[in-house]
Amino acid sequence: MSEPFEPRFGEGLCQAREIGPGRVDASVYSDPRRWELERERLFPRVWLIVDRAEVVPEAGDYLLWERSGQTVVIARQDDGSLAAFHNVCQHRGARIVSASGHSEGRRLVCRWHGFGYDLRGRVAHIPPRGQSFSPADVADLCAPAVAVEEWAGFIWINYAGERAEPLREYLAEVGDELDGYGIQDWKTYGGDAWEVPSNWKTTLDGFMEAWHTPTAHVKTLRGGFRYDETQFTCFDRHSMMVVPLEGIDLDALPQPIDHREHLYNHYLTFPNTIWSVFPHHAQVITVSPIDHARCYLQGWVMSRREAPPGVPQEKWERSNTTAVTHFRRVTSEDMWISSEAGATLRSYGYRRNILNEAECRITAYYQVLERYLSGESAA
Ligand code: FES
Ligand SMILES: [Fe+2]
Helix, strand or coil, rough: CCCEEEEEEEECCCCCHCCCEEECHHHHHHHHHHHHHHHHHHHHHCEEEEEEECCCCCCCCCEEEECCCCCEEEEEECCCCCEECCCCCCCCCCCCCCEEEEECCCCECCCCCCCCEECCEEEEECCCCCCCHHHHCCCCCCCCCCEEEECCCEEEEECCHHHHHHHHHHHHHHHHHHHHHCCHEEEEEEEEEEECCCHHHHHHCCCCCCHHHHHHHHCCCCEEEHHHCCCEEECCCEEEEEECCCCCCHHHCCCCCCCHHHEEEEEEEECCEEEEEEEEEEEEEEEEECCEEEEEEEEEEEECCCCCCCCCCCHHHHHHHHHHHHHHHHHHHHHHHHHHHHHEEECCCEEEEEECHHHHHHHHHHHHHHHHHHHCCCC
């Protein structure tokens, strides 16, 4: 890997002891008012992954994206950039489009009364039909803009629009980490999506620790990882853990150890994306709330296009196809467990979660979330 990096495996880099065990009250997951607070104070201020950028390759392509009660259009412009806007007709609130597509004429038309929008969400045409609107109501009329950027081969949006902090500043250290892989050039081999009957944070928590692996993934992930040697680092908002792989003699590696070259690295980009990254392969998962008791999980499986040294290209392609099947099996196990936790959401017996040191990223996560919900972290 060509770019300079800060090795993060070694003495003094593990924060498990520093953060220590923690607790999260059950109401954080079960209280619908909490979800309302997240809708109000968290989601309008953060960057969210939409999809791989390759889903809108051509000028005129537009993507309809709907999560957590929001409906957004992301459109490829003639200059190759993206624009995003709320998919809400500014006449009387119908969705402007009801599916993704391509517009040769660069025009999206609301089917209720025929307002036409350009691919930046500006009203470009109001059907005359002999009736007048108040000029003040229709001057510079446009669907509210959503900030959009492309990074690591993904489309990201931020509802804060022009008040959003630049994505790369938002991602900070974890952005530096992920930059080194060049994931934007990797090939997407597949993915999947699940609707899960559990709070979105319950599902997300399941990916922030590896301590469940020997029990929850006993059939699929036996061996391969040295979980008891995991090292954790929590940044201002995001976090990571580094897991040594079985069969690698850490003492024989050049010191300090290049964790991206030799180890399994796992990142959280706040608030809802998990990056599970090997030197030549990655799985990315986003968890979006539907309401306080249901969520939607989407995952992508990607690999470097060129086979690792010593691996024939044909074999590499085959192994990546197999990796998609494996991803589905492992994630299905996580979703089953998450549903089991979702089943107790309203139970009088569900009082709190207790967290150990190996679950310290979860403890840290709720400290960050609290900052947002209390209004401390502004966009
Ligand atoms: S609601 Fe879209 S044109 Fe009337
Ligand atoms: Fe898991």
